[in-house]
Amino acid sequence: MSSVNKRALSSEDLMQTALNLMERLTTASNASVDAASFARDASISLEQTNEVVELLQGVADERSGSHIALDYQDGAITLSGDAGRLDPVRLTPAESLALRRVLTTCSIGDDVRGRVETALCADPETDDETTVDKTMGGDRLLGGFYPVISEAIAIGARLAISYRAGDECGPNTRLVDPKLIEVSGDAAYLVAWNVEKDAQRSYRLDRIAHAELTDDSVERHDFSPYSAAESLRAHGADATLHFVNSGELASRDWEGIHRDTADEQEDGSVLVHISYTSVPWLFSQIAAAAGAIVIEGPESLKNDFRTWAKSLL
Known part of the structure; x- marks a missing residue:
C-alpha cells in the first residue's frame, strides 16, 4: 500500500483515526490488530498508520500518567497494559435515572431506548428500586x-x-x-x-x-x-388537611405529610398535619382533589385559598 494514493491526514483526521485504532485494540480479544487490515479499513497508508501509532505512544493516561504502550512489529499493532484502554461508558445510578427520564419524556422508541439503556445505564440491580419508581412515575422532572x-x-x-x-x-x-x-x-x-x-x-x-x-x-x-421530608418539616409552613377517607390520604406520596399525626374520624375521614413550601402547589393539589381534600387550618390559609380559587373564575 503506497502513501501516494492516500490523502494527507489533517490533525482532526489523525486524532479520529487514533481513537478508532484504540477502539479496535480495546475490543480485540488479544489486544492486537493487523496493521494492513486496519490501514485498509481506515483508508490510510501503512506510513500513515505508523504516524497514528507514534501519536498514541506519546499520549499518557490522564488518571495514572502511564504512557500508552503500543508495539508495532511483524505487521501487527499490539496494546500492552491498561493505559489508554477505552472502557465502556457506564453511568452512575443517578445519571441513569436522568437518562431514563429523558428517554421516556421524549417518547423514544422502545427498541432504541432499550439499546441505549443497555449500553449506558447502570444495571437495574444496582439501582435503588424505590428511587427508580419514584423518578419514573407521574410528572416528575429533573x-x-x-x-x-x-x-x-x-x-x-x-x-x-x-x-x-x-x-x-x-x-x-x-x-x-x-x-x-x-x-x-x-x-x-x-x-x-x-x-x-x-x-x-x-x-x-x-x-x-x-x-x-x-x-x-x-x-x-x-x-x-x-431527608426531603425532614427538610420540609424544618423549613416549611404547617397546615392541617381533611381527607375524605384514608384511601385518599394513602394515594398521596407527598413528602410533607406527617403520617404519624393522621387522626381517623368516626365518619372515616382523616385529619393530618402537613408541611409545605409552595402555596400555589398546595392550592393546586387541593383544587385537583375536587372536594376530597379540604384545608382544616390555619384560618388564614383557608382564606387565601378562597381568594386564589376566585381568581381562577
Whole structure:
C-alpha cells in the first residue's frame, strides 16, 4: 500500500483515526490488530498508520500518567497494559435515572431506548428500586441543569443557581455548595449549603432556572443526613388537611405529610398535619382533589385559598 494514493491526514483526521485504532485494540480479544487490515479499513497508508501509532505512544493516561504502550512489529499493532484502554461508558445510578427520564419524556422508541439503556445505564440491580419508581412515575422532572449540577458535585465546585421557591414570583440567585442529588416523593432535590444563609437547604431541580459553575471550590460543611421530608418539616409552613377517607390520604406520596399525626374520624375521614413550601402547589393539589381534600387550618390559609380559587373564575 503506497502513501501516494492516500490523502494527507489533517490533525482532526489523525486524532479520529487514533481513537478508532484504540477502539479496535480495546475490543480485540488479544489486544492486537493487523496493521494492513486496519490501514485498509481506515483508508490510510501503512506510513500513515505508523504516524497514528507514534501519536498514541506519546499520549499518557490522564488518571495514572502511564504512557500508552503500543508495539508495532511483524505487521501487527499490539496494546500492552491498561493505559489508554477505552472502557465502556457506564453511568452512575443517578445519571441513569436522568437518562431514563429523558428517554421516556421524549417518547423514544422502545427498541432504541432499550439499546441505549443497555449500553449506558447502570444495571437495574444496582439501582435503588424505590428511587427508580419514584423518578419514573407521574410528572416528575429533573429540570434542565442536571449535567451542570452533577459536574459541580463531582469536581467540588461552588454553584450559582437561579432558583424560584414555591412562594416566589420569579427566580432569585443563590450561591451554594452542592452535596448530592436526592430523589424523594414526586421530585428530585439538590441538597446543598446556602453560602449566604450559612445553612443546609434542599432545592427542587425543576425549579432551578439556571445553574453555572463558579471559579470557587466548595468549603467543608457539617451536612445533616436528613431527608426531603425532614427538610420540609424544618423549613416549611404547617397546615392541617381533611381527607375524605384514608384511601385518599394513602394515594398521596407527598413528602410533607406527617403520617404519624393522621387522626381517623368516626365518619372515616382523616385529619393530618402537613408541611409545605409552595402555596400555589398546595392550592393546586387541593383544587385537583375536587372536594376530597379540604384545608382544616390555619384560618388564614383557608382564606387565601378562597381568594386564589376566585381568581381562577
